[in-house]
Amino acid sequence: MFYLFIITRIRSRPLGVVLALAIAAVVADNAHAQHADVLVQTLGNRLATGSADFDSGSWTLGRRVYSSEFGSNWSVNNPGFNALAATSPSMPAGASRLPGNTSLAWDFMPMKIDGVLQNAFYWDGAGSTAAAVDFGALPGPDYEIALYGRNAPVAVDGAASLVAGDVIDVTSSSGALHSHRYLYLDSGNQNAAGPPVDGIYLLSLRMKMNGYDPSQPIYMVLGTPGSTLAALQAAESWVTAWADELAPDFDADFNGDWVVDGSDFLVWQRNFGATNARLVLGDADRDGTVGAGDLAAWREEFGLSIDSFAGAVNGTLPTPAVSVVPEPSGAVLALLGISALARCVRMRLH
Known part of the structure; x- marks a missing residue:
C-alpha cells in the first residue's frame, strides 16, 4: 500500500527550525509481527493499554511492549492507536469506553538501564538472546526519534527527562479511535549527513487523557532495516521482562512531581x-x-524518585x-x- 505524506517538522530547539519534508514510500505492515495496535481503554479511573490485533480479531488488555521496523525512509506508522466504541462486542472484560470527543495524548517517559536515565536508548543488535541485550546511549549527539502527533511532532534525544507529547487523536462521539502516527528516526538534519546507525532503538510512552490517571508506561522496540529479526525479538522479550521496572510508575506520587514524599x-x-x-x-x-x-x-x-528508582539491568532478566x-x-x-x-x-x- 502506498502512502504519500508531507511532514512539517518542528524541532524543539531554542530558535525553532521549521522544515517541510515530502516523502513518497512504500509502507507495509511489520513483516515480522502481526498488525497489533496499541489498544487504549479505561479500567476504573485509569487508562489501560493492550493489544488491538486485527489479524486475529482479538482485543485484549495487558500488553505494554510493541515492536516494529523503520522503513528505508526511516519512518514507520505501526503500531497504531485504537480504542473501541461503547457498543463494541470486542470490548475486553472489565474495560470501558473512552469519553467521546476527547483528546488522547502521550508523554515520552525516561527509562533507567544500568543506573543511567535516558528517554531513548540504542543497542547495536549484535545478538539474539536476552543475555546479549545491551542498551546504551544513542549513536550520536544529534540523534532524535520523533512521533508525529495530531498537531506537531515531538522528539526525544536520549536526555534524562520526561518530554510532554502531543495529541494522538480525538475520539469519536462513541469513544472510538483508530489512528496511525509516524515515528521518524533522525541522525541529524533529516539524515542529511548520512543514514542512522543500524540496530534497535527503545522508547517509552504513557497515554494520558483529561479526567483519568495516565496509563502504565508502554514501550516501543524499533528495529532498523539492517537489524535482524532475532535481535528485535530478543530486545522485545527483554523489555517485556523489565516492563515494571524500566520506567517510573509510582503509585503514591499523588502530586505528580515524581517524588514520593x-x-x-x-x-x-x-x-x-x-x-x-x-x-x-x-x-x-x-x-x-x-x-x-x-x-x-x-x-x-x-x-522513591526519578533519581532513586532502580530501573533495569542489561543482559539479565529480573528475578x-x-x-x-x-x-x-x-x-x-x-x-x-x-x-x-x-x-x-x-x-x-x-
Whole structure:
C-alpha cells in the first residue's frame, strides 16, 4: 500500500527550525509481527493499554511492549492507536469506553538501564538472546526519534527527562479511535549527513487523557532495516521482562512531581475518605476510595524518585526479590502531622 505524506517538522530547539519534508514510500505492515495496535481503554479511573490485533480479531488488555521496523525512509506508522466504541462486542472484560470527543495524548517517559536515565536508548543488535541485550546511549549527539502527533511532532534525544507529547487523536462521539502516527528516526538534519546507525532503538510512552490517571508506561522496540529479526525479538522479550521496572510508575506520587514524599502524604491526609477518587486525590491502590491501603502504599514507596528508582539491568532478566524499603523516620512522620491524621480519622469514625 502506498502512502504519500508531507511532514512539517518542528524541532524543539531554542530558535525553532521549521522544515517541510515530502516523502513518497512504500509502507507495509511489520513483516515480522502481526498488525497489533496499541489498544487504549479505561479500567476504573485509569487508562489501560493492550493489544488491538486485527489479524486475529482479538482485543485484549495487558500488553505494554510493541515492536516494529523503520522503513528505508526511516519512518514507520505501526503500531497504531485504537480504542473501541461503547457498543463494541470486542470490548475486553472489565474495560470501558473512552469519553467521546476527547483528546488522547502521550508523554515520552525516561527509562533507567544500568543506573543511567535516558528517554531513548540504542543497542547495536549484535545478538539474539536476552543475555546479549545491551542498551546504551544513542549513536550520536544529534540523534532524535520523533512521533508525529495530531498537531506537531515531538522528539526525544536520549536526555534524562520526561518530554510532554502531543495529541494522538480525538475520539469519536462513541469513544472510538483508530489512528496511525509516524515515528521518524533522525541522525541529524533529516539524515542529511548520512543514514542512522543500524540496530534497535527503545522508547517509552504513557497515554494520558483529561479526567483519568495516565496509563502504565508502554514501550516501543524499533528495529532498523539492517537489524535482524532475532535481535528485535530478543530486545522485545527483554523489555517485556523489565516492563515494571524500566520506567517510573509510582503509585503514591499523588502530586505528580515524581517524588514520593511528605507532600504526597498531605494529599492523602486532606482527602481521606473521598470516594470515586483518582491518584491525584490519594488513591494509590486505585479502588476509588482514599483509605488505609493508600497510606500503606505511600509508606512502601516513601523516598522513591526519578533519581532513586532502580530501573533495569542489561543482559539479565529480573528475578523475584524482597526489597527493603526504609521506613520514614520519626522526625519525618512528626513533620507530616501524624497526630493530626489520627484526630481526623477519629472524627470520621465518630
